[in-house]
Amino acid sequence: MNGHLFLATSAPGSTVWAGPGRIFVRYPVRRGTLINLVGLTRTDTWVAGGWLNRVAMTDWLAKYQGWHRDVTTAIAATDDVSIIAWGLFACDPLPTIVEGRVALMGGSAHPVLPFMGQSAAMAIKDGVILDRVFAEVLTVAEALGVLKRSASRAQTLSSTSR
Numbered sequence: 001m002n003g004h005l006f007l008a009t010s011a012p013g014s015t016v017w018a019g020p021g022r023i024f025v026r027y028p029v030r031r032g033t034l035i036n037l038v039g040l041t042r043t044d045t046w047v048a049g050g051w052l053n054r055v056a057m058t059d060w061l062a063k064y065q066g067w068h069r070d071v072t073t074a075i076a077a078t079d080d081v082s083i084i085a086w087g088l089f090a091c092d093p094l095p096t097i098v099e100g101r102v103a104l105m106g107g108s109a110h111p112v113l114p115f116m117g118q119s120a121a122m123a124i125k126d127g128v129i130l131d132r133v134f135a136e137v138l139t140v141a142e143a144l145g146v147l148k149r150s151a152s153r154a155q156t157l158s159s160t161s162r
């Protein structure tokens with residue numbers, strides 16, 4: 001969506017609309033020259049994989065019929081080429097994130113649905129923890145043990161953000 005149209009909306013600025021089974025988020029990027037639009041809907045029938053599933057603007061608009069004018073105007077201002085749909089999946093915690101001298105970190109260790117807006121912070125925290133424990137001159141096994149314990153909190157957040 002073009003940034004110019006964004007200024008003409010009734011509620012300029014980053015905005016979240018929430019309704020039954022649907023959320024719509026709108027926020028400026030590239031210093032307001034572009035607007036990112038995110039529509040979240042639930043479905044039990046998603047089968048497509050990958051990150052580049054195209055969606056027609058009219059199909060997206062149909063999911064938000066009856067919503068606030070800012071929402072429908074924003075969707076109508078997009079073109080088919082710039083609309084991408086992908087699935088967000090709730091994953092059960094892994095039994096372990098450490099095996100021998102190998103450890104998973106970030107999204108691969110504790111994938112979290114985006115509803116709490118915290119998972120990138122948790123990925124960064126994993127890196128900070130590893131940096132600090134290695135600075136304490138622990139053995140690799142001890143260091144990865146600390147990472148493993150801290151990951152359990154992240155996994156708890158993972159299960160509560162569904």
Ligand SMILES: Cc1cc2nc3c(=O)[nH]c(=O)nc-3n(C[C@H](O)[C@H](O)[C@H](O)COP(=O)(O)OP(=O)(O)OC[C@H]3O[C@@H](n4cnc5c(N)ncnc54)[C@H](O)[C@@H]3O)c2cc1C
Nearest residue numbers: 088105106107108112113114116117118119120121122123
């Ligand atoms: C829609 C959405 C909204 C989000 N909103 C927020 C938010 O508001 N706040 C927040 O904190 N977090 C948010 N997140 C989560 C955040 O994006 C992740 O937590 C973060 O990106 C995890 O970082 P990472 O480095 O662990 O993994 P990633 O960023 O997923 O990086 C993994 C990288 O590894 C690459 N890769 C995968 N497999 C291979 C392979 N076999 N070989 C080579 N490369 C490979 C991938 O291409 C990718 O570049 C959101 C996520 C989504 C999907």
